[in-house]
Amino acid sequence: MRNGLIISLVLHAVVVVLAVVGLPFLKADPPAMADRPLIVDLVQVGERTAAPPPAPKKTEEPKPKPVEKKEEPKPKPAPVPPTPPEPEPEPEPEPEPVPAPPPPPVPEPEPEAKPEPKIEKKPEVAKAPRPQVKPKPPEKPEPPKKKVAKKEEPKKEKKKKKKEDDPFKSLLQNVEKFRDENKRPREKEPEPTQQAQASNTEDAKVRNAPVASQATMSELDAIRHQIEQKWIVDPGALGIQDMVVRLRVLMNPDGSVADVKVLDTSRYYAEPAFRAVAESAVRAVYKASPLEYPPQKYDEFKVMELNFRPEERI
Amino acid sequence: MFAPFRNVIGRSRAAIALMAAVLACAAVIVPDAARAEVRIDITRGRVEPVPVAVPDFAVSSNPGEGSDYHRSDLAEVIRADLERSGLFAPINQEAFIQDLPSLDIQPRFADWRAINAQVLVQGAVEPTPDGRLRVAFRLWDVFAGQQLKGQAYLTQPQNWRRVAHIIADEIYKRLTGEDGYFDTRIVYVAESGSVTDRVKRLAIMDQDGANHRYLTDGKAMVLTPRFSPTAQEITYMSYYDRTPRVYLYNIDTGRQELLGDFPGMTFAPRFSPDGNQVIMSMARDGNSEIYQMDLRTRRVRRLTSHPAIDTSPSYAPDGKRVVFNSDRGGSQQLYVMNADGSNVHRISFGDGRYATPVWSPRGDLIAFTKMKAGQFYIGVMRPDGSGERMLTSGFLMESPTWAPNGRVLMYYRQNANGAEPELYSIDLTGYNERRVLTPQGASDPAWSPLLP
Numbered sequence: 001m002r003n004g005l006i007i008s009l010v011l012h013a014v015v016v017v018l019a020v021v022g023l024p025f026l027k028a029d030p031p032a033m034a035d036r037p038l039i040v041d042l043v044q045v046g047e048r049t050a051a052p053p054p055a056p057k058k059t060e061e062p063k064p065k066p067v068e069k070k071e072e073p074k075p076k077p078a079p080v081p082p083t084p085p086e087p088e089p090e091p092e093p094e095p096e097p098v099p100a101p102p103p104p105p106v107p108e109p110e111p112e113a114k115p116e117p118k119i120e121k122k123p124e125v126a127k128a129p130r131p132q133v134k135p136k137p138p139e140k141p142e143p144p145k146k147k148v149a150k151k152e153e154p155k156k157e158k159k160k161k162k163k164e165d166d167p168f169k170s171l172l173q174n175v176e177k178f179r180d181e182n183k184r185p186r187e188k189e190p191e192p193t194q195q196a197q198a199s200n201t202e203d204a205k206v207r208n209a210p211v212a213s214q215a216t217m218s219e220l221d222a223i224r225h226q227i228e229q230k231w232i233v234d235p236g237a238l239g240i241q242d243m244v245v246r247l248r249v250l251m252n253p254d255g256s257v258a259d260v261k262v263l264d265t266s267r268y269y270a271e272p273a274f275r276a277v278a279e280s281a282v283r284a285v286y287k288a289s290p291l292e293y294p295p296q297k298y299d300e301f302k303v304m305e306l307n308f309r310p311e312e313r314i
Numbered sequence: 315m316f317a318p319f320r321n322v323i324g325r326s327r328a329a330i331a332l333m334a335a336v337l338a339c340a341a342v343i344v345p346d347a348a349r350a351e352v353r354i355d356i357t358r359g360r361v362e363p364v365p366v367a368v369p370d371f372a373v374s375s376n377p378g379e380g381s382d383y384h385r386s387d388l389a390e391v392i393r394a395d396l397e398r399s400g401l402f403a404p405i406n407q408e409a410f411i412q413d414l415p416s417l418d419i420q421p422r423f424a425d426w427r428a429i430n431a432q433v434l435v436q437g438a439v440e441p442t443p444d445g446r447l448r449v450a451f452r453l454w455d456v457f458a459g460q461q462l463k464g465q466a467y468l469t470q471p472q473n474w475r476r477v478a479h480i481i482a483d484e485i486y487k488r489l490t491g492e493d494g495y496f497d498t499r500i501v502y503v504a505e506s507g508s509v510t511d512r513v514k515r516l517a518i519m520d521q522d523g524a525n526h527r528y529l530t531d532g533k534a535m536v537l538t539p540r541f542s543p544t545a546q547e548i549t550y551m552s553y554y555d556r557t558p559r560v561y562l563y564n565i566d567t568g569r570q571e572l573l574g575d576f577p578g579m580t581f582a583p584r585f586s587p588d589g590n591q592v593i594m595s596m597a598r599d600g601n602s603e604i605y606q607m608d609l610r611t612r613r614v615r616r617l618t619s620h621p622a623i624d625t626s627p628s629y630a631p632d633g634k635r636v637v638f639n640s641d642r643g644g645s646q647q648l649y650v651m652n653a654d655g656s657n658v659h660r661i662s663f664g665d666g667r668y669a670t671p672v673w674s675p676r677g678d679l680i681a682f683t684k685m686k687a688g689q690f691y692i693g694v695m696r697p698d699g700s701g702e703r704m705l706t707s708g709f710l711m712e713s714p715t716w717a718p719n720g721r722v723l724m725y726y727r728q729n730a731n732g733a734e735p736e737l738y739s740i741d742l743t744g745y746n747e748r749r750v751l752t753p754q755g756a757s758d759p760a761w762s763p764l765l766p
Contacts, residue, residue, distance in 0.1 A: 224354050232432075233359030234401060236721060236743040238492060238676060272491035279455070279489075283432055284359070286457040300351045308356045 219294055223304070226291055231284035233310045238273045245278045245308040247285060253298050255290035263305075281308040361745070363403035364489070367431035367456075368393045370407070371449070372416050372438040383439045383447060384474045391478035392435065392485070394522060395496040398739075399486065399722070400746030405431055417450055426456045433462075435485060446470055449477045453485055463488045475524060476765070483764070492676075495717035496521060499762040500724065501539045501548055502737060504528065505755035509732060516550060518565065521717075521761070523751050529563065538581070538713075541762040544589030548760070549573060551581060560594060562609075574607060574614065581625060587633045587675075593617075595625035595638075604638055604655075617655035628680075629653070630673045630697070637661075637671040637680050637697070648682060650697065661699030666691075670713050673697070676720025679742060683712045683725075692725050694742060705744045710735075718763045724750065726757040 234240070246263040262268050262278045269275070285306070293301045371385040396402035411425040417438040426434050437451040450466035465484055467477050476497060483494030504517040514535045519526040529548075530536055537558075539550035546565040551558055560573040560583045573583070573592065581602075583594040593606045604618045604627045618624045622642035629636055637650050643660055646667035651658040662668045666686030673680050677697075684691040684704070690711045695702040711727040721742055728735040734755035740747040750756075 220352065220354050223352075224356055227354075227356055228358050229360070231356060231359035232362055232364055234490065235361055236741060237490065238678065272487070274491070276489060276491035280359075280364075281356075283455070283457050284356075287432075302351075304352045304354060306354050306356055308359075310359060311357055 219297070223291055223293060223301075226288045227284055227306065230287040231308070232280055233277070234280075235310070237277060240273075240277065240310055243274060243277055243308075243310065245274070245281045247278075247281055247306045247308070249285055249304045249306060251291060251293075251302055251304065253295065253302075255293060255295075257285055257289035257291070260285050277308070277310070281306070361743075363397075363401055364432050365405055365430050366396060366402045366433040366435065366485075367405045367410065367426060367429070368396070368435045368437075369410055369414055371451075372414060372436075373440065383441060383471070385439050388437065388439060388449065388474060388478045388481075389435075391475060391522070392437075392482045395479060395482035396485065398522065398748065400741050401486075401490065402433075405429060417452060421454055421456075423454075423456050423459045426454075431456050433485075433489065435481075437481070441471075442468065447474065447477075449474070449481070451481050451484075453488060475520070479520070479522075492721060493719040493764065495719045495722060495761075495764070497765050498718060499765070500737075500750070500759050501529075501541060501762065502726075502752070502756045502759040503536055503539065504752065505735060505757055516548070516563070517752075517756075519752070526753065529565070529568075538583070538758055538760075540584050540760050542585045542589050543587055543763045544585075549583040549585065549592060551583065560592070574612065584628055586629050587631050593627045593629060593636065595627060604636070606653075617651070617653075618658070619655075624649075626670050628672045631675050631677045635673075635697075637673055639669050639671055639682075648680070648695075648699075661697070662695065662702070663699065664702060672714055672716055674716050674720040674742075675718055679720070681714040681716060681723055683714065692723065692740070694723075703744070705740050705742070706738075706747055711738075713758050715759050715761045717761050724759045724761060726759060728757075 237243075248261045248263055249257060250259040252258050260282050262282065264274075264278075267274050268278055368389050370389045373383055373385050393404040397404050409429045411428060412422050414421065414436050417436060421434055421436060432455075434454040434456055435451055436454065437449070439447060439449045442448050446468050447470070448466060448468055451464070452461055453463040454460070455462050463484060465481070467480065469477050479497040482496040486492075486494035486496065498521045499518055500521055501516065501518045504515045505512055507513040512535075513532040514537070515532040516529040516536050516539055517526065518529055530552075534552050534554040536553075537551040539548050541548055548563045548565065549560055550563065552561050554561075558581070561570055562573050563570045581595050581597070583592050585592055586606075590610060591606050591608055593604065595602050596605050601621060602623045602625050603616055603620070604624050605614050605616050607614045617627075617636070618638075618640075620640070620642050622640050623646075624638055624640040624642070627636050627638040634653050635650055636653055637648060639646055640649050641647070642649075646669060647660055648662040648668045648671050649658055649660050661680075662682075664684070664686075666684050669683045669685070671680050671682045674694075679694045680697055681692065681694050684693050689707050690709065691704045691707045692711055692714050693702060693704040705723070708727050709729055711725055714723045714725040716723060722739055723742065724737060724739045726735045727738050735757040737750035737752055737756045737759050738747060739750055750759075
């Protein structure tokens with residue numbers, strides 16, 4: 001019985017050890033940074049090589065606009081009926097602050113008429129069962145309206161009253177509104193940042209993670225350039241056009257090279273010409289030390305695999 | 315208290331074995347945990363010579379006997395050889411920080427890194443009691459901080475030059491992975507006299523120009539000397555008695571013998587890689603064909619049979635194929651055939667005329683002379699005819715010959731009508747074209763194999 005107990009414990013231990021140590025290897029590949037399209041833009045590295053997240057305050061700007069704009073056509077045909085439906089759908093959009101921000105920033109700079117039908121569909125899809133006939137326009141602005149409900153209410157009321165006087169005034173108002181829109185975000189900043197954080201918590205992983213922890217193309221290029229400057233290659237060596245030398249480099253946090261290892265050890269010892277090129281590659285890495293790299297991404301860069309392929313010189 | 319454990323240990327050997335298996339699995343998996351997150355492709359480098367430091371050799375016994383045992387001569391020859399190859403750049407001795415008075419002293423690598431040396435050659439020479447010289451060296455990788463090679467040689471003092479070349483070859487071989495070519499000789503035709511009354515003599519010298527001497531006296535014109543790959547013999551053509559014939563000349567004994575008395579004119583002899591056959595072209599009845607002769611049996615065998623002119627044959631390093639030039643296609647072009655004469659196929663298709671093909675001892679390239687639009691070129695192409703590259707061009711240049719490692723070509727060039735021809739060498743990549751100094755005009759060079 002004791003034997004069985006011990007064997008059972010040991011096998012459980014095996015499973016646990018394999019799960020802890022082995023499973024991660026079954027899962028992820030390193031992110032394929034090399035496949036990302038190169039954005040050629042002479043501006044700051046970190047912000048540009050990952051998809052730039054829209055600034056929080058900007059997401060707030062367009063929201064009041066559709067609110068107001070929708071308000072204008074609405075009061076014209078039926079000033080009274082839209083208002084009651086508005087409070088009703090309002091509670092519903094509450095759980096949907098997240099999908100709403102992406103649609104509004106997209107059509108905002110354009111004139112309201114065209115994009116509205118397009119973006120309406122998104123909130124419609126989001127909130128599936130809904131009375132669609134008239135309150136289509138109010139559906140879209142409602143989710144954003146909910147957020148800015150507090151401040152927008154007084155302005156909305158004020159504008160509604162204005163527009164009732166003169167239909168053409170709405171056009172003029174737009175221009176003024178644009179100007180007001182531009183001014184307003186500064187006042188509203190404390191609020192939208194909170195809102196933005198709330199909305200961005202889910203997006204944060206999508207948009208902010210690439211910048212924070214992954215190696216960007218330009219950082220890889222910087223290291224490539226540093227090593228290329230120091231690598232002396234002999235283009236007449238036998239078989240050089242097909243040669244690939246792979247090195248594993250361990251780097252210290254200050255950028256100095258701790259260890260360099262040639263990965264094709266069998267070829268290294270069997271072929272003198274390959275060994276000569278491999279040694280030149282190792283020498284290049286040592287000469288390029290200390291390497292310059294973003295120190296905050298040390299965990300990514302601490303173990304690097306360098307492929308020396310002298311194809312371009314031949 | 316330990317009773318239960320005793321029971322356990324006594325009975326569960328299987329459990330212990332399983333524990334060992336678990337630990338073994340963990341030990342196998344865990345080291346791999348250092349997976350590279352970043353992979354970078356390096357596809358470009360710089361083509362420039364590697365800086366090397368060769369200080370004068372240390373003399374490890376009292377030098378008060380009036381001789382420094384060639385300590386600086388040895389280093390100078392090594393430096394010159396490495397520099398001439400174009401792959402290394404010796405650093406000026408004035409820049410050295412550390413002194414290395416003996417081979418037992420470990421170099422301070424930081425000092426050598428500071429002057430940007432990547433490789434350090436530390437040497438020492440000392441006389442032995444029986445009157446010989448012991449020359450030793452260590453080759454250090456400065457950045458990795460370890461010794462790459464160490465060797466010692468015993469030799470007669472007057473052979474110090476050869477030892478220096480041998481050491482340079484060892485350094486070259488360790489650093490490039492290919493055989494060196496410094497311990498070799500060049501045989502060529504030394505030309506002098508006026509244009510109408512040319513005197514042509516066979517001459518031989520070390521590949522760096524030292525130890526020059528003449529082999530014939532110039533009474534009979536000599537052409538196209540070629541080295542045997544195995545013995546210290548040269549074949550060449552001579553117009554002794556106004557009849558062009560192929561001769562065999564032994565360098566050590568000075569003996570000369572007629573390779574064959576062939577009816578008709580014989581041209582351009584070359585040895586096979588195993589040294590047993592000589593291949594040449596012979597013009598008989600107005601038709602020039604390629605013949606092969608076995609040196610031991612003196613039997614002659616005909617390889618080509620075509621009304622066109624077939625000449626200038628050269629063996630591949632494995633002895634199985636032959637490249638030659640022929641105008642059977644209408645213009646003078648290069649052809650390759652098997653060593654028995656079968657499977658003749660054309661490999662060059664460019665404009666101009668191709669001549670004097672030579673197969674590289676490395677096997678990967680064929681060098682040739684090309685004439686096009688009044689200009690002469692020395693070029694290389696792969697044995698299948700692809701990758702044709704011109705290395706150099708000029709008013710008149712001809713007869714390329716490969717160094718035994720297949721890396722460097724030597725040829726002769728004449729810059730204008732009436733100018734003296736001169737020897738030049740060039741790397742197969744087209745870099746590092748250099749003049750080889752000779753006492754007189756020089757043409758038709760031939761490179762010896764590595765001396766045994």
